[in-house]
Amino acid sequence: MKDWLNKKRLLAIGGVLVVVVGMLVGVFLIANQGSFSLVSKAGPTATPRQVEISNVDSESFTVSWISDTQVSGFVKYGESPSDLKKTISDDRDQLSGSVGLYTTHYITVRGLMANTDYYFVIGSGSETYKDENEAVYKIRTAPTVSAPESDMISGKVVMADGQPVPGAVVYVEIEGGVLRSAQTKNSGVWTLPLSLTRTEDLSSYVAYDRETTQLNIFVQAAELGTATAVVTTGNDSPVPDIVLGESLEVVEDVGEGATSSGELQQSRLEIVDGALAQRQLTVAAGTLVTVINKDEENHSVTAVGREFDTGVIGGGSEGSFSAPDEAGTYAFYDSVNPDLEGMKGEILVIAQMVEETQEATEAAELGSGFGDIGGSYPEIDEAYEATLSVKLVTEIDPGENVATSTPEIKIAGPVGQKIKITVHSDPQTEEVTIGEDGEIGWTPPKELEPGEHTLEIEYQDENGVWQKIVRSFVVLADEPTTGQGGLPAFSATPSATLTPTMSLTPTPTATGSATDSGRATMPSTESGVPESGVLTLTLAIFMMGVGLFAGGVVWQYRLIKRYSS
Template identity: 35%
Template sequence: MAKYKIPTILGILILLTSLGVGVWLVKSERLALFPKAAPEFTPKQVRVTGVTETGFTVSWVTDEATVGLVKIGKTADKLDQVWGDDRDQKSGTVGSSETHYVTVKNVQPATNYWFVFGSGPGRVMYDNQGQPYQVTTAGVVATKPLADAAYGTVVDAAGRPAGGAIVYVQLPGAVPLSSLVQDNGNWAVALATARTSDLKSYATYDAQTTNIEILVQAGSRGSATATIQTGNDAPVPAITLGKNFDFRVAQTSETASATVSQPVATESSKFSVASPVATATVTLVNPAQDNAVVTATQPAFKGRGPAGEKLTVTVNSPTTYTGTVTVKPDGTWDWTPPAGLTPGTHTITIGFLDDQGVTQTLKRTFVVAAAGPAVGGLPAFTASPSATATPTAVPRVSLPSTASGVPTSGVATPTLIMLMLGGGLMTLGLLWQIRFQKLI
């Protein structure tokens, strides 16, 4: 009898050792069976644009190049359509980029759609705090507008084409439009297809004098802003990343040249356009004016000031939030409250010291739109400079406020893995025991 106890004991020892190794592998994340969100792949600058009766576009940026996709459906529990990045759809291969641009097509008009978007090598899916985001497509309008387009080029600081950048175009009272910059630096949007904020009709504007706000996002390569009138948007003068332009000035060659070399920003921009900075002057450009309406519960407050200046930011709402921020070397600053703000009117106060060492304050009121779909049926993060997202893949990952930008990964329960590993090792141990018995 004793001769049969040796392999049984060895089998148990092997099983226990393997279980210990398996637990260590899972806890040390060397056994990557579950996708986990990582800060470098967390979606930022998420926007929904170009809503029509047949489609819409979801775009975002990540700190590092990775893949991106969008899953949609007519019900929250059945997201049965998957759409890849426009570049992937065109090439037939899956590529990685810091900018992500997914156009959903062939959907039904005046219909509510639910969606989540995936980012990162593990295809972690991000939603709206446990529920998919919603977007409503536009209804069919019988009378089509005359064709009208805005187009131009985007280049980097060295004058090279900024392929892969995303251009956002905003007409007053309209749903934003967007375009993915081509490899040669060209971009174009069909202004005439822009819908009103309520999606009931096409936006109306003066073909010569309406102001257009332009924002360019290019990930780590930088961003740019521009303001131009419709009479000078075909083409829009070249936009250089890292600069802000106001092309509304008289278009003489001398003036235009001065505008490019010394770009002038506008505080009326809906894309948080930076404004010129005077000595020891602090500005607030988002919100740009009193009673501005924001659709993000955690809006990114932005402005400009003297580099190195320390600012105190206070948001007065049912809960008061206070923080400090230092103006960056490029003269810009931004701050996001640590938690979501309730719908209604709020006040932001910026405190700083002027050249004489006297404390100065800048105060502005703003209104947070009610939760749920924003104006025009767009999700609440549309105007947010950095969407707050929660992955739906296992493990569930809940992101903190956009001020930190660091996700907290969920905990992967190793029970199933251990059961499978243990069962396999037990079977192996039993087979080894039988073989050992036959040998003896």
């Protein structure tokens, strides 16, 4: 009997030891959940990768990243790391009025105070993420300084088959400046004000040569791929089409840009050692193209369809031709040496700029500041708007649906530029002036009725030519009485309340971190990221251990009771 009892006691003691070991293992798993392989992973494909902070200015900054699968994105921010009460969603959500799922995420935080520290966490999918050091991101806005003369950069991102790429993030880096970025529209077109690039210490705007400064461009389109481009400021408006999966390098000057009304734009081609230094050229209709023959042999630049022809250009001489008036792509060759492959190329002709009308001239002579130019101007081609000094910063695709009756319109341009803003079909007109920061925000004084509206931005440029930018949009009937209801405006503000319907658990880690200076570098192409974990398996082991321990105690009690009896 005594041996039997000793064996039972040993079994009970062994059971207790197993329970204790199980509990210790559970504690170990809890402490090492990020590295121990038995812990189940919580949606690593939603984890932000290649987090970048760009467009840091006195009142705004942009946060962008990519995820492996389509998830919603948002940013929670505030002036204290423990008080992140404000939430803002993806820029596209601000336009559509609903939460979308994306693999490229682009969020602009606006309406901030100058020279102030802000803190934020990134929301991607059902989780929020801190920086790589498990700290809340920190960024400092720039001080307020007078903006320089407006200078815009633009371009288009396409697939290899020429199809536009919407939603891609385009990063632009200029020496001595913080990172700039823009997101492509549905048409693949992107624009950004290069002149508003801050210096690395944010104290002023970067000074650069507007013809020869090199720009490094990186395009991030998540699962669709990436692309790079190197251009100069002399050929950045527009940048030649950037094709995903390819590298573009254009460092030759492609033109002097638009001149005053009645004059032709100028561009040039150079022939060196029997070949063109640049075989592709983008110009406006009617552009005067100069061809410089630095070779010893005779050459020509002749359109295959005979739309233009320089005639024979002798060695060391120059010739010229005018680009066709009709937009399109025109192939050309050397009619003197038709077999020279290096002399074959193509010219992309875009729509000519809007010329000055009689009505605008009369208005200017009367000194009214703004003339009634009505419908005298056709709608400006989107690709050509990049050549204008005044820009529509708020991205509005033609016929786009907006979910507020009081949309905020952002406009950039030269400081002191007078602008006339009109909204039809509920006519509202107001004259405004570009402020010292080079931008101005405008909201219709009266709420817009649901339905289609047309926005017209009119101004007189430095040459006395009246220009017009036109956009159409549709105001949805959802909560039209406020600009801050369940659906957001064009531009996000600190009071925006659009929040994805998800639970927030700020624990996992994301790559990338903000610095106090606001400086960001070109995005890395490395994909390695830390993986987040959950305690599901560990808690199960812990509960099982507790159950075994309780069972062991009960069993031991029964043995003691039986022995005592």
